[in-house]
Amino acid sequence: MSTPIKVAILGARGRMGAAAVDAVSAASDMELVAALGRGDQLSKITDAGATHVVDLTVPESSEANVTFAVERGLHAVVGTTGWDEPQRARLEAVLGQHPEVGVLIAPNFALGSVLATSFAAKAATYFDSVEVIELHHPNKVDAPSGTAIRTAELIAAARRGAGVPAAPDATEKLLDGARGALVDGVPVHAVRLRGLTAHQEVLLGSEGEALTLRHDSFGHSSFMPGILLGLRQAASHPGLSYGLDRYLDLGF
Amino acid sequence: MSTPIKVAILGARGRMGAAAVDAVSAASDMELVAALGRGDQLSKITDAGATHVVDLTVPESSEANVTFAVERGLHAVVGTTGWDEPQRARLEAVLGQHPEVGVLIAPNFALGSVLATSFAAKAATYFDSVEVIELHHPNKVDAPSGTAIRTAELIAAARRGAGVPAAPDATEKLLDGARGALVDGVPVHAVRLRGLTAHQEVLLGSEGEALTLRHDSFGHSSFMPGILLGLRQAASHPGLSYGLDRYLDLGF
Amino acid sequence: MSTPIKVAILGARGRMGAAAVDAVSAASDMELVAALGRGDQLSKITDAGATHVVDLTVPESSEANVTFAVERGLHAVVGTTGWDEPQRARLEAVLGQHPEVGVLIAPNFALGSVLATSFAAKAATYFDSVEVIELHHPNKVDAPSGTAIRTAELIAAARRGAGVPAAPDATEKLLDGARGALVDGVPVHAVRLRGLTAHQEVLLGSEGEALTLRHDSFGHSSFMPGILLGLRQAASHPGLSYGLDRYLDLGF
Amino acid sequence: MSTPIKVAILGARGRMGAAAVDAVSAASDMELVAALGRGDQLSKITDAGATHVVDLTVPESSEANVTFAVERGLHAVVGTTGWDEPQRARLEAVLGQHPEVGVLIAPNFALGSVLATSFAAKAATYFDSVEVIELHHPNKVDAPSGTAIRTAELIAAARRGAGVPAAPDATEKLLDGARGALVDGVPVHAVRLRGLTAHQEVLLGSEGEALTLRHDSFGHSSFMPGILLGLRQAASHPGLSYGLDRYLDLGF
CATH class of the missing domain: 3.30.360.10 (Dihydrodipicolinate Reductase; domain 2)
Structure with missing residues (x-):
């Protein structure tokens, strides 16, 4: 049995975040080490020893959250909407400094x-x-x-x-x-x-x-398998991946 | 075993008519006694001893065909399109003279x-x-x-x-x-x-x-069960019935 | 605007009961006057002025609940499972003494x-x-x-x-x-x-x-429209009706 | 406009063969040059100048037909059922002598x-x-x-x-x-x-x-697009391909 993936969830009190808390907690290969809501310090993530973050927050804070994680060598799975081209370009620049880190941003996790x-x-x-x-x-x-x-x-x-x-x-x-x-x-x-x-x-x-x-x-729970798959594969997909299809073995 | 229903089909050489010829021939409680195409004399119907006619012809001749049948005491099932209100009113007048005869006109036999x-x-x-x-x-x-x-x-x-x-x-x-x-x-x-x-x-x-x-x-054959049902029930529904739902025991 | 139907819900703290509380509260032609859970006195129903009860309890108490209501002239809609023949026979005997009361027992309210x-x-x-x-x-x-x-x-x-x-x-x-x-x-x-x-x-x-x-x-909420329909029609269906189809105008 | 594919159809009088005759005749990039039925000489294929054959015959003759074609440098699309492992091995040996020829054998052309x-x-x-x-x-x-x-x-x-x-x-x-x-x-x-x-x-x-x-x-016509696709791509898939998926750009 390999070491569990240590996950911090940001936006944990929202509807999607709460579902992610349940899904990560239930996954036998993961350990939920931190669940942050609005107002919590990002340092809680590193204090808890997370190796991966899930960002399910709001467009205004998502970029700062993910940048914080990448700069500390953490992989990230991002379900927050609204990432535009300039934001993704800035994130790729940061990822250039941390070539081993993988980030998945997906508009649809089903x-x-x-x-x-x-x-x-x-x-x-x-x-x-x-x-x-x-x-x-x-x-x-x-x-x-x-x-x-x-x-x-x-x-x-x-x-x-x-x-x-x-x-x-x-x-x-x-x-x-x-x-x-x-x-x-x-x-x-x-x-x-x-x-x-x-x-x-x-x-x-x-x-x-x-x-x-x-x-x-049939509901938000349909996004959870995609988020778990993202967490499991982020480390083996360094750099920025946009769209869950990048992690699927579709061959086309 | 009761006497078979003796059926004459008008418009027997068209696509629908040919399908009706096959369907009536295959029905164990029916006997195909005449199959008329364009140019055939209507007297063939009575000569053959038909008790029922199926009219699958064209709007121009359908009324004359059905009137001919009703006046001779034959029941009719009509799949020809285009019967308007005045035509149906005229047919009902003829049926008034032959109160035992049943006619079913249906825009859809499926x-x-x-x-x-x-x-x-x-x-x-x-x-x-x-x-x-x-x-x-x-x-x-x-x-x-x-x-x-x-x-x-x-x-x-x-x-x-x-x-x-x-x-x-x-x-x-x-x-x-x-x-x-x-x-x-x-x-x-x-x-x-x-x-x-x-x-x-x-x-x-x-x-x-x-x-x-x-x-x-999936094709014209879907009309055949409705036409056979019409033939089986026309005699017990005297007068003009418009729409196959009149013959279905739907209760509403 | 007619008088609202005054509804008491029994078993209001169960999953179905809670959904019924919401549904009745949201219905513009109904008023929720009482919501009883395990241990509540049945007298709360009459104290609150209910004219109708919804029973969503357990097989052990459903018959007593409904009998209580019928004896006081209240109409009842029953979603509790497990009503057997002898129970329904006893209820019909009680209804014989209250010929104006309507009770609907349905195994399926969808x-x-x-x-x-x-x-x-x-x-x-x-x-x-x-x-x-x-x-x-x-x-x-x-x-x-x-x-x-x-x-x-x-x-x-x-x-x-x-x-x-x-x-x-x-x-x-x-x-x-x-x-x-x-x-x-x-x-x-x-x-x-x-x-x-x-x-x-x-x-x-x-x-x-x-x-x-x-x-x-897609879930328990699918039973609510049937329960509301039952409440609206119980008074005009005196006696015991078994099965929601008895209240539907199906004609067959 | 490139040269049309010159097609000979074997088994052209069967149900599938007749459908193929229609489909090839209707394809703007193909020319039907021969349609053989039981008893016709295979030399008709080469006499007609075919570059491709479609074999829709019977298990007993399919191998001989396809071998004849391959030995003369013609590509083949085979819908005849029953090709077993030894037959396919023998055909691959023949194809080894004609490395530019493509043969598609498919159990399902839909x-x-x-x-x-x-x-x-x-x-x-x-x-x-x-x-x-x-x-x-x-x-x-x-x-x-x-x-x-x-x-x-x-x-x-x-x-x-x-x-x-x-x-x-x-x-x-x-x-x-x-x-x-x-x-x-x-x-x-x-x-x-x-x-x-x-x-x-x-x-x-x-x-x-x-x-x-x-x-x-909905019927045998569903096989025709697959047969046409086979004809269009056989030349660019030298050797034996088993299964239409080999010609589809599925990536997996």
Whole structure:
């Protein structure tokens, strides 16, 4: 049995942070050594002997937190949203001084969602038609979802790269909106239904066959396996990795 | 064993008619006594001793065909499209002279489709949210499909009748078309995918649960069970019945 | 605006009871007047002026609770499991003395589940083939679920009643278990998957078409709409009603 | 515009062969130069100037056909079933003499099916639970299908390779068959439903999320895109390739 990964969680009192506290505590190969909330000193991390941090805080403090960790040789897994290009460039400069440290920043930690998107982009080059349906709870303010837009963009890029022609569509008599929103040429349909959480289907079709890739997220706990996988692999992926797919053995 | 139903099929050389010839021939409780195509004399029907006719012809000749049958005491199952109100009124007048004769005119003979639509309208009064997704081959010229529009209208009417409030939807940031076409207040999404035939899903949701009613039609053969059911029940439903649901024991 | 329904909840500190407290409190046509837990005196119900009770307690106390309510002219909605025939007979005797009182005892308060089962039994008489797939979290100890067994039994009874022959199946070379468990002649398949809660699909097929009825339950909150519906309709359904379908306008 | 691929189809009068004749004729980058049936001389292939052959014949003649082609420097795409190890070894010896020639032998030419199986094996290493449901027409004699068995075996191998523990399952009270057939530890459920053709779902689940990979085959035409892809890529894949996945850019 190897030494457990010693984890400090930042933002531990938020909803995601609390879930991470539970998930790390339950993992047999990890030890939760510190759980910091708003107002706690970052020195608690090093005092506790952490080798890894999970940052689930707010955009305003995430960069300072991660920089603190990297400068002390700690690996980091970052679920805080809002990291822009200049911030990532600054972090890479810091990582240049600590070449053994690995940082994973991911906009989406749901393994199934990341896999489904990768599979969809790959499969889309082999089919005539492709459309995206995303389904969410009715309190969501944006339609389509950011994930669906990104999925459609990746699909469109893959098809362009492979020289796939536009999907066939003979529609002449159209009720406005029926064929969805076009995202980079890919129709995206957004369903809002009480009872649902966050779901997405990519439908692909060719003569005589169809392939459907569906991901269901039933809540925040769906991010935990991805965060644990990040912690387990950060040390073997030095430098900055952006996107959980970098840690998945997808080969494409 | 009772006497077989003696069936004459009109329009027997069309795609639907040929399928009906096969279906009636295969039914153990029926006997195909005549199969008429364009140019055949209607007298062939009576010469052959038919007790029932199936009309799968064209709008221009359907009324004359059915009237001919009714006037001779034959029951009729009509899949030809285009019967308008005045035509049905004229047929009802003829049926008034032949009160024992039953005629079924149905715009849709797919049992599963008719059941799904009935179930959807019934269930829609018990759920907060309801949306329709229809999926067809990419050669279809109208979007959404006629069936989807009719389904949405029946759902909307049922909800109005039961005083159900509008489905919740917090969308503020919308990409045009993403939330589908609104048909009588019900969002309808149309997918066009090579490989598919004709499919429809009604999705219903409330706090903590969802109900999905999906119908798949894989081809014209899906109409045959409905036509056979019509033939079996026409004699016990005297007068004009419009819509296959009239022959189904749905209770609502 | 009519007078609100004055509700007392028994078993209010359990998981279901707490959800009911929230649901009744949030309903604009109801007023929560009492919330009783283990050890509370039943007199609290009448002291608070309740006109309806919800019993979400334990099998040992449910009969006494409901009898207490009925004897005082209060309507009751009962989600406690374990009511057997003798208990229901005794309750009906008490109800005979209070003919204006309505009691609903339901083994399943998820509206969508009750509707899906009713629809399945109805549709099963019109299709050649029918199978049931239920999908649950992996901590479930019984397979198939009680709901799936009951669904299969209702389907089988409906098909027997309508004289539908056995579903076709040419299987000769079988890996043990592949075709599911036969419940009254209907194949039932049980999937156990981490991440899921409680889900069921009834698949029906005939030549050229398929109909799929799927119900998803995402948690205990799915029972709340059924409990509220029970409260709203109990007064207009005097006597004992067993099963939520008795309150649904299904016509069959 | 490059020179069209000159294709000879062997077995052109069978069901698959006839579909291939249509598909090759419709492809803008191909030219059908010969269509051979039982009894035709193989010399017709070379007389017609073919550069590629498609073999859709019978196990008894397939090896001789393909050997004939390879010896004359023609590339081959083989959909005939029954190629065993000794046959493939003999063919590889012939190919050793013609190192520029490419031959693709594939047990399954449905692109979507091949992709779905690859994706399933890849994803299965990241999820706690995985099960397979296959759904076919009721005339199928084996249950589960060969494709489902192979999918389960590949999933099991991938999980073993990654050290994934067995899927959780608390079932204690089991109705025989309910949990499916165990194929290498993976539950496989087989549904038989009139109206269906050939369909397969792989369901994967972890805490809070599920991933579903579904493939629908609606008929033999689903094999044509795979055959065309084989023809387009055979020349750039010299030697013997077994399995269409060898020609897909899957990276794993």
